[in-house]
Amino acid sequence: MLFSQRIGKKEVKVNFQVEDIDDDLRTRLWNLIDLKLSYLGNNDIVWFYKKLWKDFLVKPIALIPSYNTGQVNLKKCKDHFFNWFFDSEWYEIYDLVEYLVQSEKYNFGESFIEDCNEALELEISSYRIIDKTIARIDSELEISTIEEAIDGTNRIQSVSIHLQSALDFLSNRTKPDYRNSIKESISAVEAYCKKITGDEKATLGKALALIEKKHSLHQSLKTSFSALYGYASDASGIRHALTDEAKEISFDEAKFMLVSCSAFINYLKSLTKDMELK
Numbered sequence: 001m002l003f004s005q006r007i008g009k010k011e012v013k014v015n016f017q018v019e020d021i022d023d024d025l026r027t028r029l030w031n032l033i034d035l036k037l038s039y040l041g042n043n044d045i046v047w048f049y050k051k052l053w054k055d056f057l058v059k060p061i062a063l064i065p066s067y068n069t070g071q072v073n074l075k076k077c078k079d080h081f082f083n084w085f086f087d088s089e090w091y092e093i094y095d096l097v098e099y100l101v102q103s104e105k106y107n108f109g110e111s112f113i114e115d116c117n118e119a120l121e122l123e124i125s126s127y128r129i130i131d132k133t134i135a136r137i138d139s140e141l142e143i144s145t146i147e148e149a150i151d152g153t154n155r156i157q158s159v160s161i162h163l164q165s166a167l168d169f170l171s172n173r174t175k176p177d178y179r180n181s182i183k184e185s186i187s188a189v190e191a192y193c194k195k196i197t198g199d200e201k202a203t204l205g206k207a208l209a210l211i212e213k214k215h216s217l218h219q220s221l222k223t224s225f226s227a228l229y230g231y232a233s234d235a236s237g238i239r240h241a242l243t244d245e246a247k248e249i250s251f252d253e254a255k256f257m258l259v260s261c262s263a264f265i266n267y268l269k270s271l272t273k274d275m276e277l278k
Contacts, residue, residue, distance in 0.1 A: 016124050016125065016126040016138060017090075017123065017124060017125045017126060018126045018136070019090065019091075020090050021090040021093055021094075021125070022123065024123055025119065025120070025123035025125060026085070026086065026093065028119040028122070028123065029093060029097065029116065029119060030082075030085055030086070032112065032115050032116060032119060033085075033097075033100070036106065036107040036108060036112055037106070037107075039107055040106060040107070042074075044106065045074060046072045046074065048106050049064065049072060049074070049077040049078075049081070050064065050072065051103075052081070053077075055099075056095075056096065056099050057084070064077065065077050065080060091174065094127060094134045097116060097129070097134060098129075098132070098133065098134050100112070101113055101116075101129060101132050102132050113129045113132070116129055117129055121140070126138055128143050130143060130146060130147055130150075130167065131147070131150050131164065131167070133164075133167060133168065133171055134171060135167055135170060135171030136170070136171060136251070136255075137255070138255075142255070142259045145259055145262045145263050145266065146163075146167065146258060146259065146262045148262070148266050149163055149188075149261075149262035149263075149265045149266055150163050150164065150167075150262075152265070152266065152269050153188075153192065153265065153269075156191075156192070156195055158191040158194075158195070159188050159191045159192045159195070159265070162184045162185070162187045162188035162191055163184070163185070163188045163258075163261075163262065163265075165180075165181075165184040166181045166182075166183075166184035166185040166188065166254075166257075166258050166261075167181075167258065169181035169184060169254070170251070170254050170255060170258055176251065176254075178249040178250065178251060178253065178254035179249045179254075181254040181257070181258060182232055182249065182253065182254050182257045182258075183232065185232075185254075185257045185258045185260075185261040185262075186204075186228070186229060186232040186233075186257065186261060188261055188262075188265065189204065189225070189229075189261045189264055189265060190204045190207070190229075192265050192268060193207035193208060193211060193268070194207055196210075196211055196215070196268065196272050197210045197211065204226075204229050205226060205229070208222045208225065208226060209222070211268070211271075211272075215271050215272055216271070217268075217271065221264075221267075225264055228257070228260060228261075232257070
């Protein structure tokens, strides 16, 4: 906390920025991008603006600011980029950051992601960059739980695809799909349990029973997760066809399931640490 906040001269932020980016956060993110671009050589910065112009802003490359000689006018490009950045909607800023980190070029790698996440945390944003995707996650513990599950299963495609899909459905800023996020979360656990038992046709209930017997899974944990599985498989249509009585699924429900399923996978991983799963 700043000195001015401790003595009551400056307001302390207590609410997460959900559908908004305030001036402070926008400025922090701009400064991080601008700093990374400052390390690029002339040829790289020209190529960066051309790629940004045609692939992200989706404008005719012939209209990029240029001199009469045909050379790209870097000052006008930066001015245009600056004006766009500070006039754009909050979700467009996140689109840009995601585009940059997924490009894997121009210094927007791990250190940039770490700096962005630090800025997002400092400004109480509800979003973080996880696995090069911007997701709405409200606590650091939730972030680390999901990251651990994704990183820990990256060699098990049947599991990692479900986890990544659950995260993608949850974090889609224009059309989130919470129902399918829950479906993918529980499917990740199901797939992981099948790998542990070696039975690809086993139901989750059967797989959990085998894990309880062979790997000392506590009965209460098995019962608790069986109940979560029942919730995801009931008449609300999460894993089956929608009915007229299907309830609306909230962000909080989908987030809870992703965090819970990630935590359970992390626990199973520690329980079966001597096994080589692929």
